[in-house]
Amino acid sequence: MSKQLKKLDEVTIRFAGDSGDGMQLTGSQFTTTTALLGNDLSTLPDYPAEIRAPAGTLFGVSGFQIHFGSTEINTPGDMCDVLVAMNPAALKVNLRSLRDGGIIIANRDGFTDKNLKLAGYEKNPLEDGSLDKYKVHSVDITRLTTIAVEDLGLSPKIAERSKNFFALGIMYWMFTRPLEPTIRWIQEKFKNNSEIVEANIRVLKAGYAYGETTEIFHARYEVESASLPPGTYRSITGNEAAAWGLLTASVKSGLDLFLGSYPITPASEILHELAKHKNFRVRTFQAEDEIAGICSAIGASYGGAIGATTTSGPGMALKTEAMGLAVMLELPLVIIDVQRGGPSTGLPTKTEQADLLQAVYGRNSEAPIPVIAACSPAGCFDMAYEAVRIATKFMTPVILLTDGYIANGAEPWLIPDVKSLPEIQIKFRTEREGFFPYQREITTLSRPWVVPGTPGLEHRIGGLEKEHITGNVSYDPENHEFMVKLRQEKINKIADDIPPAEIYGDQNGELLIVGWGGTMGSIRTAVINKRKEGKSVSHLHLKYLNPFQKNVGDSLAKFKNILVPELNLGQLAQLLQAKFQVKIISLNKVQGSPFRAIEIEKKIDEILK
């Protein structure tokens, strides 16, 4: 029987199973292959904090969602069109994300009595008619997997492990994707174990063939490539992009990169990525704690490297005192906070934007630090680069905020020509004549960077208040007030050195949505959709949070209403109100997951009714 080939503009798929089922791997393979076909895409890995939570339980479910299309894709998708569920728990947890009429591919072998009970099902949902509003395909994935590798002599446990490739094979068939990229990946990944290579490839092909030959699937789908700007692309996650941004800044500036970091979810991948690239002279130091992470980075910056430290909320709290030291020493330093749900340990693997006020204000006394934010996975590259530029130009620590969602999510990235990136020009001071450690450059107010080893410029710096110009310890009250204001003025001056904020849509009107960080995609999607309906709504997405860009105040004044959606209880709203005295409508969500575009659209409708 010939099967229909339907064209789709966009599709959202969610792979879900036990945290040991390899769903993250399956999702990232589907992502790579889809990216290679030229689709635009966005992904959302969604996994539990436990490494191997007990099998079959609801809290052990690991999911990976990918939204891809031939049109512009800004979010991982509100609702999915296809749900791959490897067991009853995966079905139960994810069913609410599946749109009515969506497709379920269920591994029937995973729906055992034991697993049904663990998931809290009294009857098997695959058989009791409760899923009638969906298109359900029950497939004996585990059994078919073991049959496919029967003659390889693998133990049943090992053989079963390949079952995620069967599911992937079905999805490749259903969405007309090639198998080759994954086959290449399997061959490389398991090159020391030819049996596993053979087993995985066979199962992948078996899944594909199953889709093609069995009668149960009546249609397959095609999603044409998106019309992205010409150039060479790759798929990139936010953490990879942040690592490469730092590395690129290191090469462009001629400064060695030093990363002092303590492992923490969801920031550790930046450390992992940079640890690989020793031939760029990157020195990664896995410190004994968060404090040593930042202090070692300060030591390295003092020595003339780009000192960087990466962390998440709880680690930020521990680094607080050292940030104040860096403010006082006026040394460049990059602090990347990959935000997660809090407070305390909170939701380590889930996303949130609630460290904004901590980043802007969270230090003793007057300790201003520039704060910038990345708003997409690929955007982490640009902002990490920008963090180094600002840190070295203004001799200051810089905080870059990303979040778990963009750090782990992936999207296509137009690989830049590194020659065309803005230069980062730095000079260490070496002239002895007229040298004072705290004498400032007029436009930036930054002090000279003098590194140990420079003959004749021996001097001392420290956390005690400095006398203006000489840098000697000073307890003079007027000098202290002067220095407090000077340090603030230096940070304010960064506003002269950054591009103006750009409004998407009309430059004035009924409603301006102001966002920051990882909510970019959801807000933009909502704004595009509502503008299509003729609504007067525009979007301003802030990458610079301290100081704000100079035109932010004027931009806010041109709209009747201002909506600020945030994954916190209104932190940007507070900053904007304090600074610009504007009335703000907040839309807040703190559920560990990003906004759905529809949630923002509803709010727009409510305001513009």
Next chain:
Amino acid sequence: MTMTTRLIDEILKMSKEAPTQKYTQKDFQSDQDVRWCPGCGDYSILAQVQRVLPELNIPKHNIVFISGIGCSSRFPYYMDTYGLHGIHGRAAAIASGLKIARPELSVWVATGDGDGLSIGGNHFIHICRRNINVKIILFNNQIYGLTKGQYSPTSEFGKITKSSPYGSPDHPFNPLLVALGAEASFVARSLDRDPKHLQTIIKRAALHHGTSFVEVYQNCNVFNDGAFSAFTEKGTKEENVLALEHGKPMVFGTNNSKGIKLDGFTPIVVSLKEGKYSINDLVIHNEKDTILSFILARMSNIEGLPRPIGVLYSVERELYEEEVDRQIKESINKNGQGDLQKLLLHGETWTIKQE
């Protein structure tokens, strides 16, 4: 785009090409007034460091002193070298980052019993185990001086201070044992009141290839006066101090009348005057003997045993920063200098052509 020009190379070149200079103690004195209390033991430590540095033939511009918070941590301000006065307890962490980024520098840490062993205890043990080539001088006065007299982690049990009016309920620990337990490769002890000995030990620490830990008994004449007088004053020190010398038998006492003998693993004091024991019965000090180093470090607050000073332990093992550099060189040899464009383009990519 490959990494070819490193900004730091210019500094390294200038540093090497600077004319060599013969220094004196005075060359290491900064223009800042020293503000420790009159009579403080810190003055002696400062003076001995300033006396030893000229002998090391290290250009001043390649020397960095790093400290945390506390009386001892004012040290960098008084040295005419590079210096960084950090935050409480973190000197070892700051020094680690600096030394890893700039292995050619001579990096020193000045710390105290509160700064180094209480708030900074974690960084202290980890720098020791990593064996980063940083010289740590710990000024042990068994009290918090800068905060005006609370008990420290080395204060004796039951000590009456402002924060322990009924006696400290804290059992102290022994800095040497902490360092040895943390796998330090060089562990020594000296006294502020014995300038010659202190100079020798500072020099040995400086020349050691690895983390050097020197505990200096330092008198705080304001808040804990006389804490170490048994080991520093004429008339008592002879009987109470065992000065260790590598390869020499452990002799002490007035007119070298006593020695240390091992009874199993237990050190005992024997008299060399009564004819029963001779110098041949005594333990020969061996700085490379790890078991012996623990026994010697343990000889603290044990009734009847003298307090050892000198180098307890000194062995060479791999340096953290050298291993990092080795990996960098190996990676460059194997993969070539990092090529940024190549890195960004490696793995799976796809190209969209101009329509």
